[in-house]
Each structure stands twice: as structure tokens, then as C-alpha cells.
Amino acid sequence: MATTRGATAINKAIKFIPDLVLLNDEMQTLKGLDVLKELRSYSEFKDTPVIMLSRSADKSNIINSIKSGANDYVVTPFDIGVLFAKIIGWQNSEMETQWHGLSHEQAKILRLLKVMIEEAFENVRKSTPLSASLIRYACEILYLTIESEGADAILKAVEGYNTTMFLHSLLTCVYMMLFTRYKRYAKDSCIELAMGGLLHDIGSAKIPNNILFKPGKLDINEYIEIKAHVQYGIEIMDKTPDLPQVVKDICLYHHERLDGSGYYGIKAEKISTGGRLAAIIETYCAITTKTVYRQPKTTAEAIATLMSLQDQLDPKLLEDFKEAATNNFKVNNVKVKQP
Ligand SMILES: [Fe+2]
Ligand SMILES: [Fe+2]
Structure with a gap:
């Protein structure tokens, strides 16, 4: 499921509850970071892995994304193999499942x-x-x-x-x-x-x-x-x-x-x-x-x-x-x- 509009992304995500979210920080109507913050405010999305995609390699953007609840960050354009490795890493990460009970x-x-x-x-x-x-x-x-x-x-x-x-x-x-x-x-x-x-x-x-x-x-x-x-x-x-x-x-x-x-x-x-x-x-x-x-x-x-x-x-x-x-x-x- 893909969409370019931030508000639509939130509505679709709430309806379908995806296993993983790839979020571009340059979406229309809402910035990716705002979408991320709103998604994280729903209890259903507390533990869903979110990978932020961005053209910016600026360190403060990376830190901001992680602080706002992103699990990972990929700078675009990216090697598809890099993205797959990250997706597999997060989906397969048993370790991460034990982080759910953490503050x-x-x-x-x-x-x-x-x-x-x-x-x-x-x-x-x-x-x-x-x-x-x-x-x-x-x-x-x-x-x-x-x-x-x-x-x-x-x-x-x-x-x-x-x-x-x-x-x-x-x-x-x-x-x-x-x-x-x-x-x-x-x-x-x-x-x-x-x-x-x-x-x-x-x-x-x-x-x-x-x-x-x-x-x-x-x-x-x-x-x-x-x-x-x-x-x-x-x-x-x-x-x-x-x-x-x-x-x-x-x-x-x-x-x-x-x-x-x-x-x-x-x-x-x-x-x-x-x-x-x-x-x-x-x-x-x-x-x-x-x-x-x-x-x-x-x-x-x-x-x-x-x-x-x-x-x-x-x-x-x-x-x-x-x-x-x-x-x-x-x-x-x-x-x-x-x-
Ligand atoms: Fe060592
Ligand atoms: Fe060593």
C-alpha cells in the first residue's frame, strides 16, 4: 500500500495496520516527521517498525527521526539491497520484540x-x-x-x-x-x-x-x-x-x-x-x-x-x-x- 499524501497515509495505516511503514519525509500535505509523530500517538502503532526515507543526510534530521519514533533511517537515493537489508533486519529482529515492554x-x-x-x-x-x-x-x-x-x-x-x-x-x-x-x-x-x-x-x-x-x-x-x-x-x-x-x-x-x-x-x-x-x-x-x-x-x-x-x-x-x-x-x- 503506497500513498503520497500524509493525511491519506495515516488514514490507510489506521485501517490496515501494516507490518512495516516506509515513510518519505517529503510527503504532500504533511511532513513525514509529522505523520510519524501522529502514527506513534496511536497505541496500534506503538511497536510497528518505521523506516524514514529522506534525501537529507543531515545528522540532526537522523536524530530527530529517531527521537520521534523512527526505527531506522535511509538516505535517498539508496541501493535497494541496503533497504532490503534494513527491512529484513527489522522484521527479523527478535531482539526488537523484547523492546516492546520497555519505557x-x-x-x-x-x-x-x-x-x-x-x-x-x-x-x-x-x-x-x-x-x-x-x-x-x-x-x-x-x-x-x-x-x-x-x-x-x-x-x-x-x-x-x-x-x-x-x-x-x-x-x-x-x-x-x-x-x-x-x-x-x-x-x-x-x-x-x-x-x-x-x-x-x-x-x-x-x-x-x-x-x-x-x-x-x-x-x-x-x-x-x-x-x-x-x-x-x-x-x-x-x-x-x-x-x-x-x-x-x-x-x-x-x-x-x-x-x-x-x-x-x-x-x-x-x-x-x-x-x-x-x-x-x-x-x-x-x-x-x-x-x-x-x-x-x-x-x-x-x-x-x-x-x-x-x-x-x-x-x-x-x-x-x-x-x-x-x-x-x-x-x-x-x-x-x-x-
Ligand atoms: Fe570486544
Ligand atoms: Fe577486540
């Missing part, structure tokens, strides 16, 4: 982080700079959402799914935020460390899937290629203006270990604090997430595994992380919204 703010931050992660990976594939200000904005919203509603619902909404680069990036970002808030780091530090968590593996976008998701042991050339995700990430970060140094450090050092047994043999004194923290948190996220090859560890099992790596991971940060995880990252001033 407006919680669903919004998940959609925002999803868009940020996908766009960052696309930037790496195209060798174009990241948008540091948008990524910072998303992490600021995450900070505020966790401050007002905690993170339990967000984490529950992505629980049980096989790990993907999206999920791993999201979890590393959220746990980085949870830990730093628990330890009462300054707000800016929480946000910048969370940005590092979000972006630490973006270089993986250049690694072929057959190597990235290989179930068995990697051969030497495959291992060298996997290691290169650090360099691929740094290459893009070096091209990106206004990216905090700690974000680059996290990308550079997250696979280094105190005893020099990491990717590039960098030892304790050379590894930044952000890199040491990321090594702990991204390992925790990796082993507590299901993959197609193994079941996830529980929090207690994961902590025990991390504690067995005391020669490799920063002992003080490890102790702090253990305490934070044991207390479920609860901060006294978290206000939990009443239903």
Missing part, C-alpha cells in the same frame, strides 16, 4: 545506540570519519536513562541472544557506564569511557565474517587478520575530530595484558587505565553472552574466570569490578520509575 526512554536509547553502532561500523567499512558528537550524545542519553531508570530493563531486553558485534558493543558500553557510575567517576569520564566501550571493536567491520565467526581454531594468517581489528579501529579514530584520547586508548589497548601476553605484547606500565578497564569489562561481556557455539557464563562464573587472570588484568580494577558486579552495579541515587 519510551529505554526503547529510545536502545534504538539510538543501535543506529550509532551500525553507523560506526559503516564508517569503518567506507574509511570515513566517525561522528564523535553524535556518539557522545548517545552516551549522554544512556547516562541519563540509567540515572532515572537503571539499566536492568535495557539489559533484560537483549538477554539471551547470540552475540553479534552490535550486542557486544552495546553491552561493553552499558557495563562501562554501570561500572564507572558505581565507582562515582565524574559524569564526563563515565560518558567518554562508555564511548570507548561502544567503539572498542569497530575495526571488526573490516574482518570477513568467515574469520570473525569461525568456530574452530584460527590459523596464523586468520589470527593476524583478527588482531588487525585494533589497527583498523585506530585508523578511523585518527581521522575523527574531537574524539577523546581515552576512546582511542580503549581501542588500542583492550587486548593487551599486564604480563605482555596480549595481542602486541605491550606490558603493564604502557597500558592506559582506560585500556586496562576495557580489558576487564569487554572480557566480562564476551563470556556472559551466548554464542552459537557456547552457553554464557553466569556473573559468578565470569568473575571467577576474571579473577583467575590476575597476572593479566589490573588487580585493583578487577577487585573494584568484582565488588560492583556483586552489588549488581546498584548506585544509591538511582531512581527507579514506579510503574
